[in-house]
Amino acid sequence: MSDPVKPSLLTLDARTKKRNMAETRFRMYGLAAIGTGLAMLVLLLVTIFGNGLGAFQQTFVTLNVPLLESKLDKKGERDLAKIKKVSTFGYAPLLSQAMEDALAENGIDSDLKAKKQAALLSKSAAADLRNFVIANTDKIGETVEFTFLANSRVDGYLKNRVTRTSIADDKSINAEQLDLVDELVAAGVIKKRFNISFITGADASDQRPEAAGMGVAMMGSFFMMLVVLALALPIGVAASIYLEEFAPKNWITDIIEVNISNLAAVPSIVFGILGLAVFINYMHLPQSAPLVGGLVLTLMTLPTIIISTRASLKSVPPSIRDAALGVGASKMQSVFHHVLPLAAPGILTGTIIGLAQALGETAPLLLIGMIGFIASNAPDSVASGLLYPNSAMPAQIYEWAKRADPAFYERAWGGIIILLAFLITMNTIAVLLRRRFERRW
């Protein structure tokens, strides 16, 4: 009798192979999961930047406009009240004239009617011209070079959003007009360039996507953040100091603690309902006002700030407190003179992260009415900034997304780029602060 030949330890038997295979497979699952997550991130960022960068560019038409005295100021009195009586309709012939002049100057033949030619300009062109004339009445009678926004369809054509096939049943532009656009682009009358007024300008009505901007909504967000900072930071820090340093261990403090951790997980829309019921229906604070938005976001951010502040207070070692008490400081003095300054960087970091969260929050703002209107007037003082209806950045993006026009979609993505730029800046500051001041005891 002889033993069966024992396989060498160096060659793997079937079972070991199977187990090793399982090991590799498991590892691959993990890698695949991380890969999927990162791929989603990349997809998201590519979508945002691919769709949104276009919003920072805009198509402009440069025309020499003859400000005919016969149309604007028949008697030549330069009386401002009378000039103001000429409505934007009165300016439309001037635009048509300017367009024809431009075509003649560049030797372009077009069979289009003057009205169709002028339709290449934005609907806000006449109003822009009127505002210019009212501000500069001495220019009447001269010919002024003026840069108008092009119509959003023309803009889309230059950005490949509108194509000749996609306009088949579009009433606002036709193929002949696009031919004209091609010729005007070749002549240098129509140009695409960076558009600062997307960042600084006001929102526009849904007929004029080319004129819409984020500026006023940015002011709204700014005033909301001001309210959040002014309320959430002091209240949050005070609450954390009490809970961490002074509170006796009893059922009341237990309730408060459980409450705070639960509030942090309450859906944000519930805070919106609270804001609507308490601040608007009960206290009659003005609807759509950044003050109300700020109050709602304060309540929403407080738990975040309290939790991070308590963590940074907790990380200050007890020896600091003991030393302060040992040289005769009162409990209050030890906290305010020693513990709080040492915890300040951590508190600041937590506050910035909380603010960033509040800046991107949309749902509660929908309920207190920060959507559904055109945020066209920039606030002119702190009081009007707080109390007059305004939009906020995420609410403005939502508003554009709802208008169901590809030109506004582009602006929504562009708005997201601006919003993300703010969030990235804030988070970077928070990370840098933490790196710079973090202390290990």
Added chain:
Amino acid sequence: MSAFWLTITVLILSAFGAYAGRAQSLRVAGGDARKLHSLPKYYSSFVALGVLIPCLFVLVIWLFAQPMLIERGAEQMLNASGEPSLVMSDVRRVADGLGIAVAQGALSETEARAPIDNLRDVLGSVGVALGNDVTPDVLSAAQDMRAQEQRGNQFRMFAVLGLAALTLVFGLSRITPEFRARNAVERVVLALLITAASLAILTTVGIVLSMIFETRNFFGLHSWKDFFFGVKWAPNFRGDSELSILPLLWGTIYISLIALLVSVPIGLFAAIYLSEYAGPKTRGVAKPLLEILAGIPTIVYGLFALLTIGPLLLNTFGSGGLLGVEWMSGATAVLTAGLVMGIMLIPFVSSLSDDIINAVPQAMRDGSLGLGATKSETIRQVVIPAALPGIVGAILLAASRAIGETMIVVLGAGAIAKFSANPLDAMTTITTRIVSQLTGDGDFASPETLVAFALGLTLFVLTLGLNIIALYIVRKYREQYE
């Protein structure tokens, strides 16, 4: 004096109190601060806080109480004609408009008190538009209201300024070398800290009360049986709306389920890889990158669902799509919202599970590896079972996030309430309906608007329940290994 200037005056008085308190303390000590119980600055803050806190407290109470009392009085006077809530808003508008007209000089003070014929024109000229014609009753009520407001504001000024003077004198009179100013100030500061801490409770109470109150109104107008056990969601303005939560609940749960099906496997495997396999370098890069997904605002995900994932799915499953089937008719669908919400929740699940897996003691892994198990066997048979309660807790927290998520479903899920098992159908959720019922022009007395509060309360209770269970499980599990 307006509330703003009153506040400024109180602040100035309090600053004066701070200065005077310091001077007084040094005077009673004969210029030698060592003879005082506390440092001079404590005497100064004692006087300043003594003025500031009572005055601001009274001012705030007054600001809230006065309009309520006046309105109640006016309402009782007006109860005879029309719907009280509508008339009251007219009265308020007229009263405010009269104030503006006087401030802008369109009316003199005496004119504003006499009967006015061309009220609409006068108020229109100062930018206050009135909807319907103003009855003499409303005008007189508004004038009455304005007069009472003016009187109230005068009383307010006297009361606050009187209180400020009183507390200033009282604070200064208390200062003696033996007076323990520091202890007194510290007691006040402690009280302020406690007030701040109880604000969290106040918020919760506010949430619960405001919703319970309006929900009660809703159940007064609409049967609770239909709300909880009906099968149809069909609001209309004829007064026979069917408002049942069940179809909405089904949509919410279905979308959350898809979101969890996406996020839990990906998040869990990512956490396992990061905590068990990855070296510090990979971990240092991949973890923050994944967490960027958590920092992106939900409106971005909403737009991503509406404009990217939705059309992508439509091009695959819709008519004329890649698969040549016609299963999908619009870009908004349960699957659209669920997929995007799943992406959003990946970092949430992964970072929570990562913490929990890291909390499993190393000795358990070493024991298993020492017996000859491979790493994956150790993870599957030792680490995961040990971490399971915590992971369940994490999944529950993720579920509560999914149920309460608003922007993704508002933009990506559609608006049709129905029971359907097809993930390519558009369905609606609780949060979507809250937004649409409260953002319309509906008035706050109709069940179609009030139902939003009942939905909100249900949502609150649902997420709160999930959170409490999850936190309980996580906490209990953590204690096991400590």
